[in-house]
Amino acid sequence: MEQDKLATKRKVIETALTLFKVNGYHGTSVRDISKNANVNIATISYYFKGKQGLLEHIIVEFLEGYVKILDQHCLLLYDKNAKKILKDLVEDVLNYYYIKKESTSIFYRELTLDSVFIREIMITYLTRERYIFSQIYDAIRYSNSKVTMPFSVFFVQLKSFLSTPYLFPGYLNEVLYIQQNDLYFFERYKEYVEKWIESLLDTDENIISHVELSS
Amino acid sequence: MEQDKLATKRKVIETALTLFKVNGYHGTSVRDISKNANVNIATISYYFKGKQGLLEHIIVEFLEGYVKILDQHCLLLYDKNAKKILKDLVEDVLNYYYIKKESTSIFYRELTLDSVFIREIMITYLTRERYIFSQIYDAIRYSNSKVTMPFSVFFVQLKSFLSTPYLFPGYLNEVLYIQQNDLYFFERYKEYVEKWIESLLDTDENIISHVELSS
Numbered sequence: 220m221e222q223d224k225l226a227t228k229r230k231v232i233e234t235a236l237t238l239f240k241v242n243g244y245h246g247t248s249v250r251d252i253s254k255n256a257n258v259n260i261a262t263i264s265y266y267f268k269g270k271q272g273l274l275e276h277i278i279v280e281f282l283e284g285y286v287k288i289l290d291q292h293c294l295l296l297y298d299k300n301a302k303k304i305l306k307d308l309v310e311d312v313l314n315y316y317y318i319k320k321e322s323t324s325i326f327y328r329e330l331t332l333d334s335v336f337i338r339e340i341m342i343t344y345l346t347r348e349r350y351i352f353s354q355i356y357d358a359i360r361y362s363n364s365k366v367t368m369p370f371s372v373f374f375v376q377l378k379s380f381l382s383t384p385y386l387f388p389g390y391l392n393e394v395l396y397i398q399q400n401d402l403y404f405f406e407r408y409k410e411y412v413e414k415w416i417e418s419l420l421d422t423d424e425n426i427i428s429h430v431e432l433s434s
Numbered sequence: 435m436e437q438d439k440l441a442t443k444r445k446v447i448e449t450a451l452t453l454f455k456v457n458g459y460h461g462t463s464v465r466d467i468s469k470n471a472n473v474n475i476a477t478i479s480y481y482f483k484g485k486q487g488l489l490e491h492i493i494v495e496f497l498e499g500y501v502k503i504l505d506q507h508c509l510l511l512y513d514k515n516a517k518k519i520l521k522d523l524v525e526d527v528l529n530y531y532y533i534k535k536e537s538t539s540i541f542y543r544e545l546t547l548d549s550v551f552i553r554e555i556m557i558t559y560l561t562r563e564r565y566i567f568s569q570i571y572d573a574i575r576y577s578n579s580k581v582t583m584p585f586s587v588f589f590v591q592l593k594s595f596l597s598t599p600y601l602f603p604g605y606l607n608e609v610l611y612i613q614q615n616d617l618y619f620f621e622r623y624k625e626y627v628e629k630w631i632e633s634l635l636d637t638d639e640n641i642i643s644h645v646e647l648s649s
Contacts, residue, residue, distance in 0.1 A: 383594030
């Protein structure tokens, strides 16, 4: 019984992921989701309180997993080289986005808009994301005075590399002939994000023995 | 009389730019535009055939100006160093986007979606954009065998740098405290896009005397 409920919820989520991604949130109706998932509208309302609830569920689930990855890496700041942490973290994030490509697309597209929900997300998850990256970046600068790029520029450019492959799936497909599950492209892309990080921080560096972490 | 018409059209466009950017296309009604521009709905219908027509007008006007910049630089491929062309072109594009920030935001947000209009835009303007950048990139590789980054990766990363500051205005403002007209940030950002290009192509290079341009 409980299994059935979970399976139904999952089916609704998977269907919404596909439809939101292809047709956008506004281009998808609860009726479309109900029809494609073969689940009646009342059930969707019961589990998610409608379309907005479904969108929020998808984005929160995505961000929970994301922030978990950030936290894990941030904890290592006490006893690991900060540059190495940044590189490992970025690799893990790129892998996570690749696996969760539908959610990534939906989340970043919503982030282009201004809504009450997005403002809540910014206050909770995205402020935490910025904080963690700034801690790591500060640790790098602390150990290496040659890193002069302002954090804001670094972070906007990093975020741009992370989000772009998922923001324009149609464009990538139609104009650049890159499929969303093109693993060859994805691996090359990752390689050059890493090179970009290398080139930014490409100077002698000492291992940081201790970094003050204040909240 | 003709002046009045132009002024009215311009006022409608400017109002739509602001509203589309802040509330999104779906979050803006013709009534909102009419009220804010102080122009009646019939006039908007007459000039633009409604909201979709206005959106298309804004995006086409933006892309016409953009492609003009691309064409100008591409013409120089016959008698100028390709790396220099790329750097000058990217600088001009960044300046154009900065000046046209509302249109840039609206265009790139629309590009995240799949619609008939966006498909037309891809076939016309964006295929041309890719073609011009690939010509310049090929010219660079022709003169320098050490440039090994695949064009697709280069282009996606370049596009990500160009579009991101305009895709998430609310996020940049709320989480990173970057205003859309923060010239200091913009100049630093531009500087590091240029450094990225440098680091990619950072090898000895000969001036190309002639590059075959085929269409």
